[in-house]
Amino acid sequence: MNILVIGTGYVGTTTALVFAEIGWNVTGLDVDPQKIEHLRQGKLHFYEPGLEGLLKKHLGTKRIRFTTDKKEAIENNAIIFICVGTPSLPDGRADLRYVKQAAEDIGRHMNGDKLIINKSTVPVGTQELVTGWTRDARTVPYPFEVASNPEFLREGKALMDALQPDRIIIGTNSDNVAKRIGKLYESMQCPIIVTTPRTAEFTKYAANAFLATKISFINELARLSDRLGVNVKEVAYGIGLDNRIGPSFLQAGIGYGGSCFPKDVAALLNMAEHNDVELKLLKKVVHVNQRQHLYMLQKVREQIGNLAGKRIALLGLAFKPDTDDIREAPAIRMIQKLRNEKAYVQVYDPIAALPPELMDERVKFGSSPEETMKGADAAIICTEWPMFLKIDWVQVKDSMNAPNLFDGRNLLDAGQMKDIGFYYQGIGYS
Numbered sequence: 001m002n003i004l005v006i007g008t009g010y011v012g013t014t015t016a017l018v019f020a021e022i023g024w025n026v027t028g029l030d031v032d033p034q035k036i037e038h039l040r041q042g043k044l045h046f047y048e049p050g051l052e053g054l055l056k057k058h059l060g061t062k063r064i065r066f067t068t069d070k071k072e073a074i075e076n077n078a079i080i081f082i083c084v085g086t087p088s089l090p091d092g093r094a095d096l097r098y099v100k101q102a103a104e105d106i107g108r109h110m111n112g113d114k115l116i117i118n119k120s121t122v123p124v125g126t127q128e129l130v131t132g133w134t135r136d137a138r139t140v141p142y143p144f145e146v147a148s149n150p151e152f153l154r155e156g157k158a159l160m161d162a163l164q165p166d167r168i169i170i171g172t173n174s175d176n177v178a179k180r181i182g183k184l185y186e187s188m189q190c191p192i193i194v195t196t197p198r199t200a201e202f203t204k205y206a207a208n209a210f211l212a213t214k215i216s217f218i219n220e221l222a223r224l225s226d227r228l229g230v231n232v233k234e235v236a237y238g239i240g241l242d243n244r245i246g247p248s249f250l251q252a253g254i255g256y257g258g259s260c261f262p263k264d265v266a267a268l269l270n271m272a273e274h275n276d277v278e279l280k281l282l283k284k285v286v287h288v289n290q291r292q293h294l295y296m297l298q299k300v301r302e303q304i305g306n307l308a309g310k311r312i313a314l315l316g317l318a319f320k321p322d323t324d325d326i327r328e329a330p331a332i333r334m335i336q337k338l339r340n341e342k343a344y345v346q347v348y349d350p351i352a353a354l355p356p357e358l359m360d361e362r363v364k365f366g367s368s369p370e371e372t373m374k375g376a377d378a379a380i381i382c383t384e385w386p387m388f389l390k391i392d393w394v395q396v397k398d399s400m401n402a403p404n405l406f407d408g409r410n411l412l413d414a415g416q417m418k419d420i421g422f423y424y425q426g427i428g429y430s
């Protein structure tokens with residue numbers, strides 16, 4: 001079977017490689033010639049464990065190829081996945097301009113029957129819009145179908161999530177389309193749910209909104225835990241063992257970030273507003289999340305006083321470990337706040353880079369965690385990179401100006417850090 005994947009970002013590249021791995025012939029199409037050139041050379045333009053090996057393997061098997069030629073790619077493939085970005089507009093709405101462009105490209109170059117499957121995260125009703133955009137761009141009225149097939153992979157675990165998904169959701173009103181898409185995934189061992197396109201589109205937002213809610217819930221309880229002298233990690237473990245609750249996404253910290261949760265929660269809130277429904281709980285989820293890094297900074301101020309002129313070390317920039325993605329990362333918000341308060345900031349991350357616009361005489365990137373913390377008045381852990389567990393904390397304690405350690409991800413062992421001589425504060429954990 002020949003498959004075209006439009007968009008070779010995070011989702012498109014993973015999707016293309018997973019279909020190559022399960023035996024299909026895949027073409028990856030992107031408007032960005034640099035990305036395509038990198039991919040042709042077996043190089044990824046983002047960090048994701050395991051993916052580059054698979055890319056090199058399938059360039060070798062010739063099951064995968066990459067192009068910027070829309071006409072040729074669309075003409076040669078009857079099954080087309082749309083995997084383009086749907087970023088936030090200023091009012092929170094999902095920007096559908098790339099999806100529209102892809103739909104129009106397909107319509108314009110259509111040369112026979114096409115099955116269009118949308119994997120991008122899109123508002124309810126987009127399948128109907130894609131149908132209209134494709135139809136209006138056709139020059140010859142070839143038949144085509146549009147289905148929804150949302151993607152649930154996580155950055156850092158993209159390959160595992162895409163090869164062994166918890167479920168596959170197919171949104172179509174046609175039994176024949178459901179069968180054709182089901183065939184693409186027949187080697188995967190997971191439930192396949194066939195539903196309407198609108199339900200499939202909504203389910204994606206519901207999943208991300210629920211996960212974000214779990215995080216804000218435990219973050220609120222973490223703040224109360226601090227006041228009550230309770231260990232929120234043990235609370236999360238205790239409630240997580242209840243099958244009805246489950247253990248995941250109950251890790252308290254400085255809040256969620258990334259390219260998905262903030263954008264998708266905003267899009268869902270926008271959808272609700274346009275339908276005159278107020279999602280009060282979800283609004284609070286966002287509110288809690290936006291304040292969580294400020295809560296940590298308040299703890300720092302309580303310990304070391306005014307931050308002006310103080311040296312603060314920040315460990316971790318990425319919005320979570322195993323990625324170089326800093327989109328909506330709490331660490332970035334933290335740096336901006338520290339900069340406003342005229343602190344000197346030294347940052348370290350094993351993979352992610354500090355954006356040049358954030359660097360100045362007050363904000364520098366360190367060469368190692370140890371060097372970053374040398375002479376600091378306080379260190380704040382913003383990302384739970386496993387390498388931070390291996391730091392020689394005894395040595396670090398002696399090299400700091402004052403041994404103040406603030407663990408924004410509850411990564412380290414509080415007792416051990418205190419034994420070493422640190423003033424240690426996590427979130428709902430100390």
Ligand SMILES: NC(=O)c1ccc[n+]([C@@H]2O[C@H](COP(=O)([O-])OP(=O)(O)OC[C@H]3O[C@@H](n4cnc5c(N)ncnc54)[C@H](O)[C@@H]3O)[C@@H](O)[C@H]2O)c1
Pocket residue numbers: 006007008009010011012029030031032035083084085086098101102105119120121122151152153154155259260
């Ligand atoms: N990143 C994730 O972890 C993740 C997980 C699940 C779902 N999603 C959703 O999947 C979608 C894609 O996300 P992403 O992170 O891969 O986005 P991305 O921005 O990294 O990649 C999108 C790619 O599409 C390309 N593109 C745009 N218009 C095009 C066109 N007309 N023709 C060809 N290529 C075009 C861009 O150049 C870019 O390379 C979004 O809707 C996102 O919300 C993302």
Ligand SMILES: O=c1ccn([C@@H]2O[C@H](COP(=O)(O)OP(=O)(O)O[C@H]3O[C@H](CO)[C@@H](O)[C@H](O)[C@H]3O)[C@@H](O)[C@H]2O)c(=O)[nH]1
Pocket residue numbers: 121151152153154155156208211215248249250251252253254255256257258259260261264319320
């Ligand atoms: O207990 C937890 C779990 C996560 N996080 C934070 O939540 C954010 C998002 O983490 P994660 O969900 O692992 O990363 P994403 O790659 O953004 O994946 C989410 O967003 C994708 C895009 O829609 C979906 O496909 C995935 O299913 C969904 O998990 C990160 O900042 C984490 O630090 C916490 O603070 N506590």
